[in-house]
Amino acid sequence: MEIGSLDEFLMKRGRRVELVERAEEMALLTNVLARSARGEGGVVLLDAGPGVGRTALLDEFLRRAADAGALVCAATGSSAEKDLAYGVVGQLFPPHSGLGAALGLARAIGRRDADAAPGPDADGLFDSLCREFRRRPVVIAVDDAQFADTASLRFLLHLVRRLRTAPVAIVLTAPTGPDSLSPSFQAELLRLPQCRRAALLPLSRAGVAQLVAPLVEEAETAPLAADIHAVSGGNPLLVRALLEDHRTAHRLDQEPGSAPPAALTKAALAWAYRDDPVLFDVACGFAVLGPSATPALVACLVDRGADAVARVMTALDTAGLLDGGALRGDVVGRALLEHVDVETRAELRRRAARLLRMDGASATVVARHLLAAPQCEPWAGRILLSAAEQAMRDGSTEFSLDCLRLAGQIAATEHERAAVVMARVLIGWEIDPRLVGPWLDELADALAQGNLRSADGARVVRHLVWQDRFPQAAECLRALAERAGRDDPDAAAELHVVRHWVRHTCPPLDTDDPDAGLPRPPRPRRTSPASYAAEVLGQVLSEGPGDQAVGMAEEILRGCRYGETTVEALEAALLALLYADRADRALYWCEALLKQAGDRSTGTSMAILGAVRAEIALRLGAPHTAQEHARNALSAISRPGWGVAVGSPLAALVQAATASGMSGTAGAWLNQDVPEGMFQTRHGLLYTHARGHYHLAVDRPAAALDDFLTCGDLAKQWGMDVPTFLPWRTSAAQAHLALGHGREARTLVREQLTRPGGSTARARGVSLRLLAATSELGQRPALLRESVNLLENSSDPVELIRSLADRCQVLHEVGAPAKARLTARHARDVADACGGHALFRKLFKDEGPERTGEPDGLAGEDQGSASLTAAERRVTALAALGHSNREIGRKLFITKSTVEQHLTRAYRKLGVRNRSDLGDLLAGTNLAAAASALG
Numbered sequence: 017m018e019i020g021s022l023d024e025f026l027m028k029r030g031r032r033v034e035l036v037e038r039a040e041e042m043a044l045l046t047n048v049l050a051r052s053a054r055g056e057g058g059v060v061l062l063d064a065g066p067g068v069g070r071t072a073l074l075d076e077f078l079r080r081a082a083d084a085g086a087l088v089c090a091a092t093g094s095s096a097e098k099d100l101a102y103g104v105v106g107q108l109f110p111p112h113s114g115l116g117a118a119l120g121l122a123r124a125i126g127r128r129d130a131d132a133a134p135g136p137d138a139d140g141l142f143d144s145l146c147r148e149f150r151r152r153p154v155v156i157a158v159d160d161a162q163f164a165d166t167a168s169l170r171f172l173l174h175l176v177r178r179l180r181t182a183p184v185a186i187v188l189t190a191p192t193g194p195d196s197l198s199p200s201f202q203a204e205l206l207r208l209p210q211c212r213r214a215a216l217l218p219l220s221r222a223g224v225a226q227l228v229a230p231l232v233e234e235a236e237t238a239p240l241a242a243d244i245h246a247v248s249g250g251n252p253l254l255v256r257a258l259l260e261d262h263r264t265a266h267r268l269d270q271e272p273g274s275a276p277p278a279a280l281t282k283a284a285l286a287w288a289y290r291d292d293p294v295l296f297d298v299a300c301g302f303a304v305l306g307p308s309a310t311p312a313l314v315a316c317l318v319d320r321g322a323d324a325v326a327r328v329m330t331a332l333d334t335a336g337l338l339d340g341g342a343l344r345g346d347v348v349g350r351a352l353l354e355h356v357d358v359e360t361r362a363e364l365r366r367r368a369a370r371l372l373r374m375d376g377a378s379a380t381v382v383a384r385h386l387l388a389a390p391q392c393e394p395w396a397g398r399i400l401l402s403a404a405e406q407a408m409r410d411g412s413t414e415f416s417l418d419c420l421r422l423a424g425q426i427a428a429t430e431h432e433r434a435a436v437v438m439a440r441v442l443i444g445w446e447i448d449p450r451l452v453g454p455w456l457d458e459l460a461d462a463l464a465q466g467n468l469r470s471a472d473g474a475r476v477v478r479h480l481v482w483q484d485r486f487p488q489a490a491e492c493l494r495a496l497a498e499r500a501g502r503d504d505p506d507a508a509a510e511l512h513v514v515r516h517w518v519r520h521t522c523p524p525l526d527t528d529d530p531d532a533g534l535p536r537p538p539r540p541r542r543t544s545p546a547s548y549a550a551e552v553l554g555q556v557l558s559e560g561p562g563d564q565a566v567g568m569a570e571e572i573l574r575g576c577r578y579g580e581t582t583v584e585a586l587e588a589a590l591l592a593l594l595y596a597d598r599a600d601r602a603l604y605w606c607e608a609l610l611k612q613a614g615d616r617s618t619g620t621s622m623a624i625l626g627a628v629r630a631e632i633a634l635r636l637g638a639p640h641t642a643q644e645h646a647r648n649a650l651s652a653i654s655r656p657g658w659g660v661a662v663g664s665p666l667a668a669l670v671q672a673a674t675a676s677g678m679s680g681t682a683g684a685w686l687n688q689d690v691p692e693g694m695f696q697t698r699h700g701l702l703y704t705h706a707r708g709h710y711h712l713a714v715d716r717p718a719a720a721l722d723d724f725l726t727c728g729d730l731a732k733q734w735g736m737d738v739p740t741f742l743p744w745r746t747s748a749a750q751a752h753l754a755l756g757h758g759r760e761a762r763t764l765v766r767e768q769l770t771r772p773g774g775s776t777a778r779a780r781g782v783s784l785r786l787l788a789a790t791s792e793l794g795q796r797p798a799l800l801r802e803s804v805n806l807l808e809n810s811s812d813p814v815e816l817i818r819s820l821a822d823r824c825q826v827l828h829e830v831g832a833p834a835k836a837r838l839t840a841r842h843a844r845d846v847a848d849a850c851g852g853h854a855l856f857r858k859l860f861k862d863e864g865p866e867r868t869g870e871p872d873g874l875a876g877e878d879q880g881s882a883s884l885t886a887a888e889r890r891v892t893a894l895a896a897l898g899h900s901n902r903e904i905g906r907k908l909f910i911t912k913s914t915v916e917q918h919l920t921r922a923y924r925k926l927g928v929r930n931r932s933d934l935g936d937l938l939a940g941t942n943l944a945a946a947a948s949a950l951g
Contacts, residue, residue: 033072033256037223041214045077048185048212049086053153057179059186061205063196064216065335066288066295067253070189071159073216077187078157086153086185089115093163101126104158104168117144122171142174146182154184161188162197169201179210191295192331218250218336227255231263247345249336254348257283284351294320298328300356302342303349304364305372308381309342313371317364365389369396379403383419392426400426401439408443409579411616416443434462438472441479446620449482450657456480460488463495470499470507474514478584481522482659484693490525493518509547516550517584520557522660522697523734548572549588553595557736560772561596569593573605578612583621590628595741597776599635600811606632623652624661630668631702635778637813639672640851646672660691663699667706674706674713675814677854682710701727701742708747717754724748740773749786762790778815781806785819788826796826813850817843821859834926884925891918895931 048058091107109118121141225241248254260279301314369385383403400423407416427433444451462468480489500507569592593602626649633642646668673682708723727744731737745768752761788799800823807816820843827836847856
């Protein structure tokens with residue numbers, strides 16, 4: 017072919033493409049051309065997966081060969097002309113090429129092989145053609161040789177066999193895959209020593225970067241190249257398409273389901289549909305199945321043989337288009353499927369859903385195909401519901417709702433419709449409980465008519481209680497009880513769990529009462545964390561703290577994870593620990609669950625856990641932390657969405673603000689509207705108790721007493737009269753003391769000391785402080801000393817500061833100002849550690865000790881303690897710890913006499929008479945640390 021003809025040939029094939037990472041292959045082609053110039057023919061077979069660039073490499077080689085003076089004869093095979101005899105030969109040697117003998121030779125070979133009538137002598141024609149070849153280097157190139165007609169391939173083989181005498185370079189290109197050159201033709205070529213094979217590979221990341229570099233700033237080259245390589249696998253055709261789309265501002269990280277970029281869509285058709293229906297069909301199968309693709313599934317989906325699928329997989333893999341056995345990148349698959357008509361694409365999706373379901377794929381995977389092409393088979397609704405539930409746990413709310421919408425459309429029975437509505441309620445409730453209200457009436461009716469599962473009926477009860485719809489909740493409980501009475505084990509189990517939940521949430525609804533006239537099913541075997549947690553919390557609220565309850569609560573939490581266990585079970589287990597006076601363990605587990613939640617900040621589960629975390633902070637004497645978590649909890653869902661449970665975070669906010677001395681803030685929270693039914697729940701008890709403390713703080717003791725006594729009446733009536741949950745007696749005692757009712761206060765305190773849980777460190781420490789306030793002056797120091805010691809071990813610095821304040825006042829009254837000032841110093845240390853400065857200032861109005869910067873707990877502000885020598889301080893600290901003079905001498909390596917002298921001087925300076933007074937003076941200080949620091 018003359019150079020002008022070559023230009024015409026190349027113009028038809030598109031613009032010139034820059035070659036990257038093809039130097040080795042180009043060197044091979046150039047070497048074959050150089051050998052042909054020396055009279056030695058050769059042949060190169062270029063094969064590659066789709067889009068890897070064999071045509072671009074061939075075109076560039078032909079340009080270089082023509083520039084070097086070679087005669088270029090080029091042709092392109094086509095499936096439309098595969099049955100046209102001598103079609104490729106006619107392209108290679110047109111009349112004006114000067115190689116007219118070639119066509120005659122081809123025909124002579126054909127007649128000879130077919131045993132037809134004699135024609136021109138083939139050997140003579142070949143000799144004539146070789147004479148033409150020897151005039152200058154000749155390149156014969158056939159692109160897509162797999163589509164060449166049989167007669168032309170026969171001619172090419174004739175030339176190849178005689179390359180020793182035919183000084184010509186032959187280059188053939190063919191794809192890797194099911195429709196490559198026939199095995200017999202390839203075997204005939206490759207067994208000849210003059211034949212070389214070159215398999216083109218996709219570009220490396222560095223190669224992609226070489227193409228990217230001219231288009232972007234240097235700093236952007238590496239990240240963009242990495243992104244493009246990840247999507248394209250280095251396939252040059254896709255790389256260039258992605259670069260084109262990048263130039264037109266298309267993003268590579270598109271959302272699933274969005275339209276793929278335009279250039280990529282065209283490129284996908286170019287590599288997948290090259291007159292090769294098998295390749296296109298199988299590639300579409302991989303695109304539809306995505307990460308779920310396996311050779312067997314793809315073969316079934318597109319109705320192609322396993323061998324054909326395997327060959328296409330080889331082609332796609334060598335082209336960089338497969339990643340782990342699946343089509344690389346969702347965007348590439350979507351670009352390919354853009355060329356499939358809508359009906360065919362829908363049918364592929366439906367078949368994929370059926371195949372994947374039978375193959376045991378997850379409900380989520382199957383549901384994605386159902387959403388793309390709905391089908392009304394009986395199993396589809398169950399799959400969609402299961403996928404919606406899993407998506408809800410994973411936080412994929414939009415996908416979950418899509419599944420439910422489709423499930424509702426294909427629901428065929430009342431049972432199926434009720435299941436869909438229930439699933440919508442579960443998802444809506446997790447987002448915000450106010451969303452589920454419109455569906456609860458329908459679900460209550462479904463439960464009454466027997467169209468709702470027992471587990472879902474129990475959930476309906478909880479939702480109705482939450483939304484202050486107690487009469488409907490009672491009716492649903494009755495329906496569950498009647499079903500359980502008919503020997504329905506599932507109903508019995510769910511009724512057992514929900515009744516425990518009702519008892520500690522809304523006790524007036526507790527229908528497990530002989531007087532209620534409801535059937536009482538046998539106690540079922542506990543099988544779920546929800547069942548265990550509900551019982552454990554109920555046990556703590558009715559019987560008080562116990563090691564067994566604490567162990568069970570921790571066992572439940574140890575086996576649970578956020579999102580996998582119902583938040584009601586998590587809340588119950590955490591509250592069981594908290595009300596068992598194990599706030600430290602409740603804190604540990606609550607923090608672990610919040611960590612598992614990650615960066616989630618909204619939703620009902622986060623709201624409930626946030627409210628529990630706020631209550632834990634209150635028990636640990638951290639009012640500022642409590643306010644932070646309570647505010648976050650309230651903002652996690654809408655205010656109406658909180659329903660009757662709003663009492664818990666509001667109670668935490670009111671009590672925390674009150675403890676911090678922010679009465680105005682606490683009053684503002686109390687001005688918030690709350691549901692009337694809240695006061696019939698556990699949340700209402702907490703709220704009323706917090707309101708009582710607010711009334712105390714603003715000097716309304718009568719209102720406070722009314723709130724505390726109301727809490728007490730309800731707690732006793734509901735079987736929740738446990739001080740570790742609601743210390744209403746000590747709170748009422750404070751109100752009585754403010755009103756001057758010492759006898760009533762003393763009676764309440766003594767009652768609390770005898771209640772289950774009244775002997776825990778925190779509860780007893782508070783009780784003893786108030787008991788001291790109702791006792792004779794001489795009895796108060798000992799009671800307050802014990803109160804301080806107990807609260808030191810209770811992890812509640814707020815109550816400790818209160819007891820220290822009372823002790824400071826009593827020490828002043830009994831004439832021990834030095835001890836009082838040391839007590840005030842200790843109280844301020846506690847306030848500094850917990851941020852309780854406002855409370856300290858309120859309680860210690862007459863105490864203003866300044867920091868001395870001394871490291872020990874013995875450094876006081878009075879002149880006596882300040883004048884102690886270091887040796888006297890060491891001896892005094894050890895004596896207060898209970899060591900004898902002889903033991904102190906051994907520890908400090910001094911004589912017993914020296915110890916006695918130090919103690920005598922210390923007693924005089926501190927204004928005490930003996931060791932007992934010394935111990936009383938230093939109560940609540942860290943003596944061991946002081947002794948160590950001074951040593």
